[in-house]
Amino acid sequence: MIGPFCYKNLSNDEEYKNHLKKRIKIYILIIICGLVTLLCLWMSLHSLAEYAKGFLAGVGTGLIVGGIVLLFKSYRLLKNNQKIREERIKISDERNRMISDQASKIALIGLIIEMYVIAIVSLLDNSNIYRICTLFITSFLFLYIIAFRFYSRKY
Amino acid sequence: MKGVFNLKTRIRELRKARKITQSELANALDITRQTIISLENGKYKASLVLAHKIAQYFDLTIEDIFIFEEEENL
Numbered sequence: 001m002i003g004p005f006c007y008k009n010l011s012n013d014e015e016y017k018n019h020l021k022k023r024i025k026i027y028i029l030i031i032i033c034g035l036v037t038l039l040c041l042w043m044s045l046h047s048l049a050e051y052a053k054g055f056l057a058g059v060g061t062g063l064i065v066g067g068i069v070l071l072f073k074s075y076r077l078l079k080n081n082q083k084i085r086e087e088r089i090k091i092s093d094e095r096n097r098m099i100s101d102q103a104s105k106i107a108l109i110g111l112i113i114e115m116y117v118i119a120i121v122s123l124l125d126n127s128n129i130y131r132i133c134t135l136f137i138t139s140f141l142f143l144y145i146i147a148f149r150f151y152s153r154k155y
Numbered sequence: 156m157k158g159v160f161n162l163k164t165r166i167r168e169l170r171k172a173r174k175i176t177q178s179e180l181a182n183a184l185d186i187t188r189q190t191i192i193s194l195e196n197g198k199y200k201a202s203l204v205l206a207h208k209i210a211q212y213f214d215l216t217i218e219d220i221f222i223f224e225e226e227e228n229l
Binding site for chain 1: 181185186187189190193199201202204205
């Protein structure tokens with residue numbers, strides 16, 4: 001499975017199987033989140049704006065479909081030992097992990113720049129968006145300091 | 156004068172001498188074939204753990220496989 005935070009150091013197939021079993025629980029949770037989103041939409045169908053309805057319907061359906069696809073793929077993987085090994089090598093390969101880390105770093109820098117631009121532009125007519133963007137940027141920096149201190153003590 | 160360090164590997168040479176394919180080597184080391192290609196081309200530098208695994212596989216020392224050269228900048 002390719003994507004941010006998918007790569008992990010796994011030394012054997014058994015470890016990967018246990019990792020997949022944990023992931024299955026997360027996928028079930030994703031499907032439940034999708035169902036809850038659709039339930040919220042159904043309960044407040046008359047009070048929501050058209051844009052909000054479309055957004056909730058899209059998010060809900062996306063979570064359910066995505067969760068089912070990932071769940072199906074995981075069950076299929078668990079039954080095939082050859083595929084398990086191939087997939088484990090792919091996700092625990094140190095070069096792939098390095099590439100994923102680099103890609104995440106670039107995406108994060110892009111996201112912060114976007115937030116900054118949105119914050120500046122929103123100052124012109126919507127101060128709430130400005131506040132949300134600056135909150136995100138500040139919380140990112142705050143979390144970074146906490147994580148940095150945590151890992152400095154760990155290693 | 157300040158030196159620039161360059162890491163060269165003998166993986167390709169050793170692999171060909173022992174008639175091992177990239178896929179076989181990747182399989183034995185539990186890494187992808189693309190990583191072997193990048194290591195052989197010098198695009199990717201192996202971690203200490205991987206360097207140790209490679210050295211063990213070829214029954215050599217890390218220094219025999221990974222050559223640390225200093226290029227002098229004038």
